[in-house]
Amino acid sequence: MDKLYNMSVFAKVVEMGSFTAVANHLDTTVGNVSRAVSVLEEGLNTRLLQRSTRRLVITDAGRRFYERSVAILSDLEHAEAEARDALLEPRGTLRVHAVPGLGRQLMTRAVLAYRDAYPDVSVDLLLSQRMPNLLEEQLDVAVVIARALPDSAYVSQRIGASHCVLAASPAYLAKHPAPERPEDLADHTCIQLGTVDYAPDEWQLESAEGNATYRPAGPHFSVNDMEAMSVALRDGAGIGLLAAFSAIDDLRDGKLVRVLPQYHTCERSVYAMYSSRQFVDAKIKRFVDVLKTHVGDELTAYAEELGIAVADARA
Template sequence: MDKLSNMSVYVKVVEMGSFTAVANHLDSTVGNVSRSVSALEKVLDTRLLQRSTRRLSVTDAGQRFYERCTKILADLEHAEAEASNAALKPRGTLRVHCVPGLARHLVTSAVLEYRREFPQVTVDLLLSQRMPNLLEDQLDISILIARTLPDSAYVSQKIGISHCVLVASAEYLQRYPAPMTAADLADHQCLLLGTVDYVRDEWQLKGKSGNVTFIPQGPSFSVNDMDAMAVAIREGAGIGLMAGFSAIDDLRAGRLVRVLPEYHTHERNVYAVYTSRQFIDAKITRFIEKLKKRVGAELMKTAEELIV
C-alpha cells in the first residue's frame, strides 16, 4: 500500500480506536491494518501508537502526525471533489440517523422535500433513540434532541429547540377534574416517559413562577417511546409528557388538552451532527440547510404557540 493509503488507515485507527473496527469498516483484515501503521512508523522512525492486549493509545508524535494527516487527506478529498463537482452539486447516497419521534413528525417530510430538489441523492434514514458512532456505522449525519452534546470530535449545528408539555385527552379530563397545581397531579393517572434524555420517575417542569419537580407515585403505565406515549394519552389513559411537535396537531383540533399550561419541560436543543472534516460534501450542507429551513421553522412556530 502507498503512503497516502497508509495515512488514511492510520487516521481511521486513531478515530475508531481499534484495529478490528477499522478492518471491519474497510472490509480488510487486522493484519493489513497493523501492517499499514507499522509501515508508517518504519518510514518515520517513530512510534505512533502504543499497543497492548486491551487498548491502543496515541503517542505525542502520533497525535501530531494524525492532525497533519487529517488536513492532508481533507485537502486531497476537497481537490478530488472539486474536480468531480461534488462540492457544488449534491449527489450520491446520504445516510441519516434521527431520533424516531422527530423523524416521524418533521424530518421525514424534510427528507422528501430535499429529494424533490436533489433527485440525484438517495437518502437512507435510520431511526434510533441513541446517538450512533458515525464513523463505525458509516453515517453522514445524525439528528438528535439533547440538552447538551457529549464531547467528541464531531461537528454540530443547532437546528432549533423542543419542549415537552403535559397533556391529556378531553375524554380523560371529563372523568377527572384537571389539576390546578403541580401537587394536584398526585390525584391523577400519570403516564411515565423514559428516554435517553428524560428521567422516567420525575417530571422536571419550568414555568414563570419557577421550577417544579414532581415525582409520580404508583404510575399505571410507562414507556420509552414518545409515539407509544401519545397513543396512551389519546386513548384516555391519563396525563403524560409529549413533545410539542408531536402534540400540536391534536391540541389544535381539541383532541388533546394542555394540563397545567403554565408549565413545560426545560428546553432541549435539536442538533445536526456530522463528522469533523475540513471539506463537507454538498449533499450534507444542503441537507442541513433544508433542516434549518423546514424543521427549524416548524419547531419555532410550535414553541411560539405553546410556550407562554
C-alpha cells in the same frame, strides 16, 4: 519521487517527444525529467525509452506501459474531479439518523423537501432512540435532541429547540378534574416518558411563575416512544409529557388538552451532528440548511403557538 508523478512525466515525454520540451512545460529541469523516467525503468526493470543524442524511441514495453499509464492517470483525474464536485454539488447517498418522534413528524417532510431540491441524492432515514456512532454505522448526519451533547470529535450545529408539554384526553379530564398546581399531579395517573434525554421518574417543569420538579409515583405505565405515548393519552390512560411536535396536531383537533398549560419542560436543543469539519460534502451542508428551515423554523412555530417563549433557536 512519487510513482504517479513519474508516470505523468513519462507520458508527457512520449507525447512531446523530448525531455527538454517536457522540462519547459513542467517548469523543471531536463535532469529531473530524465530522472523520473529512469526511476520508473529501475522499478520495472524494463527499458521504456531508447535514448540517443538526436531522438527518443519508445520500446514495445514502453508503449504498453504508456497506454496503461494514460488510462490510470485519466481514471485518477476523473476520481479527483468527482471528489471535488462532491464538495460543490449534492449527489450520492445520504444516510441520516434521527429519534423516532422527530423523524416521523418533521424529519420525513424535511427529507422530502431535500429530495425535491436535490434529486441526485438518495436518502436513507434511520429512526431509533439511541445515540448513534456515525463512523461505525457509516452515517452522514445524526439529528438528536439533548440538553447538552457529550464530548466527541463530531461537529454539531444547533438547528432548533424542543419542549414537552403535559397533556391528557378530554375523556380522562372529564373523570379526573384537571390539576391546578404541579403537586396536584399526585392525584392522577401519570404516563411516564423514558427516552435518551428524558428520565421517566422526574418531570422538570418551567413557567413564568417559577420552576417545579414532579416525581411521578407508581403504579404507572412507562413508554420510550412519543407515538405510543400519544396513543395512550388519546385513549384516556392518564396525563403525560409530549413533545410539541408530537402533540400539536392532537391539541389542534381537540383529541388532547393541555394540562397545567402554563408549564412546559426545560428546553432541549435539536442538533445536527456530522463527523468532520473539513471538506464537508455538499450533500451534508445542503441537508443541514434544509433542516434549519423545515425542522428548526417549524419547532419555533409550534412553541409560539403553545405560548412558549423561545430564544434564537440556532444560537
